[in-house]
Amino acid sequence: MYDLNPEQRKAIEHGEGPLLVIAGPGSGKTRVITQRIVHLLETVPGLRPEHILALTFTDKAAGEMRSRVSKELPGLDAGPHISTFHAFCYHVLRRRHFERKLLDKVDIWIFLRRRMEHLGLEYYQKLAAPGAFLHDLNSFFSQCQDELIGPDEFEAWVRKRQKEFQSRAAQLDPTERELQQEEIRKQQELARVFRTSRRLIEEAGYSSLGTLISEVVQLWEREPESLDEYRRGFKYILVDEFQDSNYGQVQLLRHLVAPPFNITAVGDPDQAIYRFRGAAHGTFEMFKEVFPAPTEIYLNRNYRSTRKILRASDAVIARNTRDGTKPKLVTENPEGSNVFLLSSSDYAVEASGVARLVEDLARRKKTFRDIAVLYRAHAHRDLLVREFRKRKIPFVIRGLSLLSTTVIRDLLAYLRLVHSPHDNISMTRVLLQRRWKIPDDLAMELRKRAATNRCSIYDALREAEQSLFKNELENTRWPELKTLLGELRKKSLHASVTSILDQMSEHLGLKFLPESSDAACLVAFRKFLADWEEKSETRKLPEFMEYFNYFLEAGGKIEAPEPPESVNAVQMMTVHSSKGLEFPVVFILSVAPRRFPHGEQKPLIEFPDELRKGPVPPANLHLEEERRLFYVAMTRAEEQLYISSVGKKGKKRSVFIDDLLSDPVVQGRDISEIDLDEIPEKKGAEKAAARGTAKGNGPVQPGLFGEHIPGPDSIHPPLAEWALAAPAVHLNSKLRLSATAIETYLDCPLKFKFSHLYRIPTGPQAALTFGNIMHQSVRQYFKLRKDGEVSFDELSRFYLGSWKNVGFEDSYQEETYRKTGLNQLREFTERHNAIPIAAEKVQMEVHFELDMQDVVLEGRIDQINPAPENPSQVQLIDYKTGRPRSQKDADTSLQLSVYALAARKQLGLEPQGLIFYNLTNNQPVASVRTHKELEAVQQKIVAIAGEIRRMIFPPTPGFQCRFCEFVSICPAHEEDF
Numbered sequence: 006m007y008d009l010n011p012e013q014r015k016a017i018e019h020g021e022g023p024l025l026v027i028a029g030p031g032s033g034k035t036r037v038i039t040q041r042i043v044h045l046l047e048t049v050p051g052l053r054p055e056h057i058l059a060l061t062f063t064d065k066a067a068g069e070m071r072s073r074v075s076k077e078l079p080g081l082d083a084g085p086h087i088s089t090f091h092a093f094c095y096h097v098l099r100r101r102h103f104e105r106k107l108l109d110k111v112d113i114w115i116f117l118r119r120r121m122e123h124l125g126l127e128y129y130q131k132l133a134a135p136g137a138f139l140h141d142l143n144s145f146f147s148q149c150q151d152e153l154i155g156p157d158e159f160e161a162w163v164r165k166r167q168k169e170f171q172s173r174a175a176q177l178d179p180t181e182r183e184l185q186q187e188e189i190r191k192q193q194e195l196a197r198v199f200r201t202s203r204r205l206i207e208e209a210g211y212s213s214l215g216t217l218i219s220e221v222v223q224l225w226e227r228e229p230e231s232l233d234e235y236r237r238g239f240k241y242i243l244v245d246e247f248q249d250s251n252y253g254q255v256q257l258l259r260h261l262v263a264p265p266f267n268i269t270a271v272g273d274p275d276q277a278i279y280r281f282r283g284a285a286h287g288t289f290e291m292f293k294e295v296f297p298a299p300t301e302i303y304l305n306r307n308y309r310s311t312r313k314i315l316r317a318s319d320a321v322i323a324r325n326t327r328d329g330t331k332p333k334l335v336t337e338n339p340e341g342s343n344v345f346l347l348s349s350s351d352y353a354v355e356a357s358g359v360a361r362l363v364e365d366l367a368r369r370k371k372t373f374r375d376i377a378v379l380y381r382a383h384a385h386r387d388l389l390v391r392e393f394r395k396r397k398i399p400f401v402i403r404g405l406s407l408l409s410t411t412v413i414r415d416l417l418a419y420l421r422l423v424h425s426p427h428d429n430i431s432m433t434r435v436l437l438q439r440r441w442k443i444p445d446d447l448a449m450e451l452r453k454r455a456a457t458n459r460c461s462i463y464d465a466l467r468e469a470e471q472s473l474f475k476n477e478l479e480n481t482r483w484p485e486l487k488t489l490l491g492e493l494r495k496k497s498l499h500a501s502v503t504s505i506l507d508q509m510s511e512h513l514g515l516k517f518l519p520e521s522s523d524a525a526c527l528v529a530f531r532k533f534l535a536d537w538e539e540k541s542e543t544r545k546l547p548e549f550m551e552y553f554n555y556f557l558e559a560g561g562k563i564e565a566p567e568p569p570e571s572v573n574a575v576q577m578m579t580v581h582s583s584k585g586l587e588f589p590v591v592f593i594l595s596v597a598p599r600r601f602p603h604g605e606q607k608p609l610i611e612f613p614d615e616l617r618k619g620p621v622p623p624a625n626l627h628l629e630e631e632r633r634l635f636y637v638a639m640t641r642a643e644e645q646l647y648i649s650s651v652g653k654k655g656k657k658r659s660v661f662i663d664d665l666l667s668d669p670v671v672q673g674r675d676i677s678e679i680d681l682d683e684i685p686e687k688k689g690a691e692k693a694a695a696r697g698t699a700k701g702n703g704p705v706q707p708g709l710f711g712e713h714i715p716g717p718d719s720i721h722p723p724l725a726e727w728a729l730a731a732p733a734v735h736l737n738s739k740l741r742l743s744a745t746a747i748e749t750y751l752d753c754p755l756k757f758k759f760s761h762l763y764r765i766p767t768g769p770q771a772a773l774t775f776g777n778i779m780h781q782s783v784r785q786y787f788k789l790r791k792d793g794e795v796s797f798d799e800l801s802r803f804y805l806g807s808w809k810n811v812g813f814e815d816s817y818q819e820e821t822y823r824k825t826g827l828n829q830l831r832e833f834t835e836r837h838n839a840i841p842i843a844a845e846k847v848q849m850e851v852h853f854e855l856d857m858q859d860v861v862l863e864g865r866i867d868q869i870n871p872a873p874e875n876p877s878q879v880q881l882i883d884y885k886t887g888r889p890r891s892q893k894d895a896d897t898s899l900q901l902s903v904y905a906l907a908a909r910k911q912l913g914l915e916p917q918g919l920i921f922y923n924l925t926n927n928q929p930v931a932s933v934r935t936h937k938e939l940e941a942v943q944q945k946i947v948a949i950a951g952e953i954r955r956m957i958f959p960p961t962p963g964f965q966c967r968f969c970e971f972v973s974i975c976p977a978h979e980e981d982f
Contacts, residue, residue: 009040016302017041019269023262023299025247025292026271029334030640031309031587034271038245039073041269042085045241046078054078057085058239062249062279064089066585070245086239090254094217101224101231105212106540110147113206113213114139114559115552120205121817124198128191132825133772133887134968135818136558141609146199148612150215151251151283152619153222156200162616163192195610215283218253225260236263247272247292251285252619259295266296275322275331278581278634280626287620289328307334307640309587311341313675314639314646320668321661322636325629343677346665347649350682352595355651356388358681359592360396362647363575366590373399377576377588379638381601384962385594386577399574402980404582407563409980411724412515412523413530414973417553419509420502423493424550427461429766434974435486436462437727440513442481445727447474449734452764462766497546503534505546525566533563580638591642593635596659597651602631628660635661649681725976728755731956732762740950741861744903747949751899752965758958759971767970769812775822776886778807779924780867782830783884786837787868790844797834804830829886832927846871853907857943860950866904869914878917881908882929889923895932902942905934 009017013033016026017040028034042057061067071087078084088096095107108116117124118136129138149159167189174182206213212220225232242262244250247270262268270292277284285291293299307315315334347362349355363376378400380386386402393400407413415438418431426432433452436443451474455465466487469478478484489512497505515527537552538544568574576588595601605627614621623629639646650662666672750757759765782804789795804826813819848869855862868882881904895901901919908914921930934942960977972978 010306012302012304012306013037013040016269016304017044019300019302021265021267023266023292023296024269025289025299025301026269026304027289027301027328027331028271028273028304029307030273030276030637031307032304032334033306033308034245034273034304035070035073037304038070038243038269038271039077041243042074043077049241052240054081054083054085056238056240057243058093058241059085059087059243059245060090060093061087061245062089062282064092066245067092090250090257091214091217094221094257097221097231097235098217098224101228103212103220105207105210107217108206108211108213110143110214111556111559111561112540113143115555116206116209116211117143117202118555118559122820123205124201126194126198128194129198130821132775132818132822133770134558135814135821136555138609140560142195142198142202144608145195145610145612146202147213147215147283149199149616150213150219151253151285152616153219153253153256154616154618155219156196156203159199159616160196162613163189163196166192218257222253222257222260232260235261241267241269243269243271245271247288248274248277249279249282249284250288251283252291252617255288255291255295255619262296268296275325275327275633276584276637278584278630278637280630285619286622286626291619303332305332305334307336307338309338309643310336310640311338311644312336313341313344314642316668316671316675317344317646317665318636318639320671321632321639321664324664324667325632326623342645344665344675345645345647346662346676346678347647348678348680348682349649349651350653352388352651354681355595355649356392358684359389359594359647359649360392360398361684362592363393363398364396366645367398371590372573373575374570374573375589376592377578377583377586377590377641378592378594379578379580379583379641380594381580381603381634383579385600389594390577393575399572400577401568401572401574403567403576403578405565405980407526407529407533407565408557409978410522410526410565411979412526414979416506416509416527416530418973419513420505420546421550422463422490423497423505423509424546426463426490426494429455429462429768430970430973432462433765434724437724439723441483441486443483444477444481447477447481449763450474452766456764456766459766499545501538501544502546502549503531503538506531506534522566522568529563529566580634583641584637587641587643589643590645590647591638592647592649593638594649595651596635596648596661598657598659600651601635601659601661602628632661632664724974724979728759728960728974728976729958732758734762739856739859739861740953741863742946742950742953743862743864744900745864747903747946748899750949750953753961753969754952754958755960755975755977756969756971757953759974765971765974771813771818771822772887774809774812775826778804778809779826779829779886780884781807782826783833783868783924784849786830786834787842787844787847787849790837790842794838795834797831800830800834801827829924829927833924836927843871851912853911855907855911858947859954860947862903862907862946864903864907866907869908872917875917878915879908880918880920880931881905881916882920882922884922884924886924889925889928890921890930892930892932895919895921895930898932899942901932902934902939903946906939906943909939 010033013036016024016037019041026034026037028037038059042059045052045057046054059070061070067088071084074084074087075081086093091107095103114136117139121130121135126138129142131137149155170185170189174186177185203216225235239261242258244258249272258268270289272289274289277286277288280286310318315336319333347355347358349358359378363373366376367373378386378389383404390400390402392398408417415434418434421428421431422435429452433448435441436448436451451462451465451469454460454468455462458465458468460468466478466483469475489509493505493509496508510527515523534549537549541548541552580593593601639648648662648665650658652658666676746757746761749760760767782800785803786795786800789799805823808823810819813822849867851866851869853862853864853866866881867884870880870882872878872880881901883900883904890898898919898921901921905916905919908916916934918931918933920932922928923930960975962975962977966972966975966978969975
């Protein structure tokens with residue numbers, strides 16, 4: 006047996022009865038599990054491998070455990086049963102003739118999105134994004150399943166709440182009574198949707214991963230003979246990473262493990278970081294309740310880190326509420342170098358400083374692969390990636406989405422064009438590729454024609470074949486592209502998606518070297534398509550495109566292949582991805598408020614504590630989990646640890662920095678502070694020398710897998726170069742801007758550039774179609790009002806007659822919009838018929854063009870009314886059909902400010918009030934603007950126009966990107982390695 010410490014040996018050689026192993030980081034946990042299996046097989050008489058069940062939480066972890074056991078016991082014909090909880094439960098159910106296919110959480114989202122009309126949503130629906138609340142609903146239902154709560158139990162709880170409310174309703178004031186009544190209605194909707202969604206899934210022959218545990222528990226309670234079969238079969242059970250379990254999994258083990266309770270659970274409550282995956286609080290307490298008086302063994306001898314790193318780590322994790330009997334980590338490793346606390350005034354300084362330190366480490370004979378950079382969220386690495394590229398520091402990024410890589414985004418653009426050649430965003434991307442030899446000025450002219458003629462770029466190309474551009478097109482390879490798309494479109498009517506991809510790849514000449522990142526990505530994407538074909542009905546492109554659009558909307562991710570271990574490059578990854586790994590040198594990036602710890606995002610649908618069957622989480626659960634995550638990051642380091650704090654001097658810093666410095670002994674003995682703002686940039690020659698002396702470092706372009714291997718001209722358009730270059734447009738004359746265009750620029754300058762300068766036409770959108778129809782109907786109301794009160798029947802006929810089936814995702818969204826519009830117009834009609842209106846004095850759709858220095862501000866004011874109190878003044882009204890605008894929205898609205906400027910300076914009117922009229926709830930929100938405020942707005946508009954003239958168009962990635970049409974051609978969302 007290996008050289009074991011006393012605690013490891015005790016855990017491995019433990020006899021019968023429950024065993025709880027609390028294994029700190031770097032304490033040899035995996036070795037203990039593997040060796041315990043070996044020890045049991047070698048020492049327990051009559052025990053065979055199939056008598057042992059080992060459970061874990063990911064396929065990767067199960068595969069690694071199988072590999073380790075097979076290496077230790079190479080002569081076995083069959084090894085122990087090692088699998089995830091879900092795979093084990095599926096195996097149990099399959100043996101009972103369970104034939105349902107399994108759906109993961111993304112597939113569940115897609116399944117329910119296709120059946121929205123059956124869910125009967127009222128509170129949990131959003132017109133512009135019908136599936137917006139499905140994640141929240143599914144997360145809530147998943148938590149119910151983790152607690153072994155089904156629709157019946159949840160409905161009973163809702164009925165109980167309703168009775169309690171009814172018993173006290175009379176004592177409540179009207180406002181509170183209405184609030185509580187609305188909450189009951191929401192709970193009733195949850196109960197109804199929970200039951201309906203479960204029924205729909207089961208009737209279609211599917212089951213969710215979340216229900217497998219409860220279905221097995223129910224099976225065993227219903228059929229004890231089935232449970233007895235497994236109890237007899239599995240004499241020893243081991244569970245790895247027990248801190249990641251939940252109530253349902255503990256109850257599964259309670260059923261499965263019979264006296265003398267030969268179960269071994271291994272984990273560390275200080276490393277419980279997967280609550281977002283369903284891990285529950287207090288699983289070790291649950292274990293002790295289910296298996297009383299277990300033998301507890303602490304593995305606290307760390308073989309990974311230096312003593313200084315461990316003392317610093319303990320100073321942080323000690324701030325959490327913990328088991329007081331758990332000993333501190335100890336090690337026989339040397340003291341090591343101090344933990345370096347870096348400080349930077351901003352994130353740009355941090356990126357530059359960390360890159361310089363990496364260069365310095367390389368100069369001091371550390372290989373790049375020895376260095377890991379960990380961060381709380383993927384976006385936190387962006388500035389450092391730029392620095393690494395600039396300095397030619399090789400790096401790899403783990404945990405990337407395949408869908409953010411250039412080669413896959415290119416292939417998706419081709420697939421979308423085969424499905425619909427009128428997809429303008431995809432056509433823009435494909436025409437960028439040098440293979441087709443479309444000059445930029447010709448592409449620009451085609452986009453202009455498409456926008457002017459309100460047609461697709463494809464239509465503009467076909468029209469150009471017969472126009473003055475015919476000669477220019479003859480010098481391109483447009484005919485070849487048109488033929489390719491046509492051939493593949495015909496094939497797509499009968500062939501599978503994978504065969505379309507194969508023919509496309511062959512035609513485009515995608516023959517990458519086997520070790521290139523593009524080749525690995527292409528293989529992974531083809532596997533994704535093949536896996537989809539297995540669960541599809543037709544295997545054809547139209548069905549796939551519908552599925553894939555929903556897949557993206559559901560937040561689906563295809564993980565990119567892991568880089569080979571042999572690559573000599575800095576390892577970059579999120580802290581979650583680093584769990585289970587170790588590196589000689591670790592940098593923890595961007596430790597700052599709202600970054601690390603990350604801001605808490607409370608669920609839209611809170612899980613009631615009354616329904617919890619395990620321990621109730623503490624109030625500070627989020628902060629404690631973030632602290633555990635920081636502890637995991639620190640304990641990845643073997644020899645050197647750099648913690649990077651960002652913030653202005655004197656400002657509040659991350660609580661984790663305070664934790665780190667809370668122990669005066671650790672602060673004085675184990676921490677060295679470095680101010681990155683005070684370290685001057687090395688001269689170019691020194692930097693080059695530093696790079697040149699790094700072990701194994703050649704003159705390479707950083708890539709996804711280290712060295713970059715260029716692909717053929719048929720792929721990888723110069724997207725970033727094109728998107729960030731100054732557009733070939735002349736802005737010498739007056740710049741014409743609308744309030745919408747200015748707001749677009751403020752949201753994202755690059756989006757403004759794509760839309761207003763590159764003139765990339767986008768498709769119709771449901772919200773815009775609905776908004777236009779509602780505006781037309783409001784105008785019609787005031788037109789009819791001139792003759793007296795308006796009949797809703799007459800207005801509704803106009804509304805339905807004006808309806809356009811354009812831009813809606815599906816019939817469900819269209820019908821929901823249509824019904825919503827009718828309800829809003831009915832209330833609008835009743836409200837306005839009840840008040841006196843001088844309809845003949847109401848002005849609708851008033852156009853303006855306001856000359857402001859070198860800017861012309863243009864637009865339309867929805868409605869101008871005489872002010873009721875002062876006929877010499879007016880009210881300017883803007884109708885809104887989406888989210889009801891608040892008072893703050895009205896007070897800060899650029900659009901209302903522009904209306905006021907135009908009214909005063911061009912129309913000669915004095916606005917007494919600026920009003921957002923929310924059609925959603927038929928409530929107006931009024932605001933005013935002072936002359937000083939309007940002067941500031943005018944200066945702001947002139948300043949923005951100046952930035953546009955100077956061609957300043959950086960992307961500003963953020964939450965709003967989820968709703969942007971240009972994401973697939975935005976370099977900020979592309980990993981161009």
